[in-house]
Amino acid sequence: MEYADVVSRTLRWYRHAARDLPWRRPDAGPWAIMVSEFMLQQTPVARVLQPWQEWMQRWPSPVALAEAPGGDAVRAWGRLGYPRRALRLHQAATAIRDDHGGEVPDDYHSLLALPGVGSYTAAAIASFAFGRRHVVLDTNVRRVQARIATGVEFPHAGPTAAERDLAARFLPARSDRAARWAVASMELGALVCTARSPRCDQCPVRTLCAWRTAGHPRYAGPPRVGQRYQGTDRQCRGALLAVLRSTDEPVSAEELRLAWPDAAQRERALASLIIDRLVVSRSDDRFMLPT
DSSP states (O other): OOHHHHHHHHHHHHHHHOOOOGGGSTTOOHHHHHHHHHHHTTSOHHHHHHHHHHHHHHOOSHHHHHTSOHHHHHHHHTTSSOTHHHHHHHHHHHHHHHHSTTSOOOSHHHHHTSTTOOHHHHHHHHHHHHOOOOOOOOHHHHHHHIIIIIOOSSOOSSOOHHHHHHHHHHSOSSHHHHHHHHHHHHHHHHHTSOSSSOOGGGOTTGGGOHHHHTTOOOOOSSOOOOOOOTTSHHHHHHHHHHHHHTOSSOEEHHHHHHHOSOHHHHHHHHHHHHHTTSSEEOTTSEEEOOO
């Protein structure tokens, strides 16, 4: 496998094919990039664009968000899904204000210590915001390198040590080039080497791809099961949060009852929201977003 050739071709392709996303522009600072990374977790770019813009207008810095109530962050998160991300981002902003002088830290380990920041997010922020050399291994990148280097349609369900070792072989030695490779390989997976309808004829590395050379063999691993949403506790949680986001006042149990008919599921979802500190239970049997 000519790893350097794959990188060079992908970087040339990225120069003209990259989407114009606001958090990629030269004037986007580390905070803008950090907010985008939180919002993009398990959420498509199209759904993130408007909420990101509104968020940055309202809270253009970590300190601005830290000074606001946590409930405002949850309310502003809207229908992006996985609202714990909003609360974790608020907590991370508070830590940045208290421990880092209001500036997003520029090294991986300091980023990793922030609430809500895992290994992928820390590497992505360090790479995209500060040009650091890190393996940034998201779903798109994992699929790209699985097809190019190992000839399989899809990678394992979760990242493996072997995948990380493989990703390190692709990583250029120069930090600035490594950072560009991280975002370019991600874009290649998002736009060309897609999960369902890959555009192999448009791929800049098609002549180097082991999966294409093998005749595009179908995935032979464990069944890939999509996440169901309709009727789940996650949908119920979203319905309850929608009621709480619609007002600044505490909400009665009766109002929440009208939002979801299944009493057992509603109580289970509400209890999980309270445990996650997304909802505060008052002594008068009313509920509200955190303050």
